[in-house]
Amino acid sequence: MSPSLQAESNPPLSPLPPVAWEAVIxxxxxxxxxxxxxxxLRIVDLEGGANLSAVFHRQEDPLERYNMADTLKAQHTAHLTRGHVLYTDMGRVIASITSDTLGWHxxxxxxxxxxxxxDKYGKSSYQADRNAMIRNGRDSLALELAKYGxxxxxxxxxxxxxxxxxxxxDGSLEFITGHSRPGSAFDLRFEMNTLxxxxxxxxxxxxxxxxxxxxxxxxxxxxxxxGGTVPADDPCRRACPENERGFVNTDRLFA
Known part of the structure; x- marks a missing residue:
């Protein structure tokens, strides 16, 4: 990310343009x-303390998907926030974080x-707990992907x-509690047709x-x-030379 973007604090989100649709998960x-x-998508933590696990695949060719290693390596970061993009394994940009009130994902x-x-929460089932059953993230994501083959x-x-x-x-990972407050939000712009x-x-x-x-x-x-594209002065596009190349690769796909 460019030094200017690193130095800025996270500004408030801009007013929403006309809304296409809404959904609560x-x-x-x-x-x-x-x-x-x-x-x-403007994505909002309604109550505070949310976690939203996400995977992204290109709709037309699901073998092309979000690549964590390339995303972090290309942008010299270990977390995501405003100005960062999400890369696929083909060197293209699948989505961009254009606004963010949190500063860390x-x-x-x-x-x-x-x-x-x-092991952590105990066993649960729909027969015993109905809609209050415990659902883990991996099976939840797999169930959604199964809808698309x-x-x-x-x-x-x-x-x-x-x-x-x-x-x-030392390479250890520490979960920071209390990070996301009620109303925390970010904007995720999609640069491909994305599952x-x-x-x-x-x-x-x-x-x-x-x-x-x-x-x-x-x-x-x-x-x-x-039928448009991201302009040359877009903050995500100009954040670093790698991002400019990623957007060029993406634009060529839709030219």
Whole structure:
């Protein structure tokens, strides 16, 4: 990220343009959908303490997907915030974080599976607990991908929005509690036609001993015309030379 962007504090979010659609992902559940190029999602932590695990695949060719390693390496960062983009494994930009009130989203912590959640929170089932059953993030994301002909083997490293995980000098990961407050939000602009899958299950490193997921709201709006592109002076595009190349690669795909 450019020095100017690093030095700035996170400004308030801009007023929303006309809203295309809205959806609330209830606590401990999951959601997926196709988000078209040029659309953006304002994603809001309704109650505070949310975790939103996410994976992204290019709609037309799901083998192209969000790549955590390339995303962090290209932008010389270990977390995500305003001005950062999400790269695919083809060197293209699938989405950009254009606004952010938090300043830190986790890209390292991964997603919890059934065994981890059972050890941590105890066993649960729909027969016993109905909609209050415990759902883990990995199975939730796999269920959403299955709706589009994908499977658990298509799961790769995910993003955990609203969560902060600090990296120690010894390589240890520390989950920071109380990071996201009620109303915390960010804008995620999509640069490709994208299959987005989300889970609101707790972060796998969250030390809270009680299963207490939180709901998240999605607000979709048009960021630029369907046949358009990101302008040359866009802050995400000009954040670093790697991002400029990533946007050029993306624009060529849609030329």
């Amino acid at each position: 209830p606590a401990g559940t999951h959601w997926s959908g196709i988000v078209r190029r040029g659309l953006a 986790d890209a390292l912590g991964g997603v919890g599976d059934a065994r981890l959640f059972a 994908l499977s658990a083997r298509d799961l790769t490293a995910n993003v955990n929005f609203f969560s902060k995980v600090a990296l120690g000098d 987005a899958a989300f889970s609101t299950a707790p972060h796998p490193l969250d030390p809270h001993p009680v299963y207490a997921p939180k709901p998240v709201k999605l607000i979709a709006y048009r960021a630029y015309a369907a």
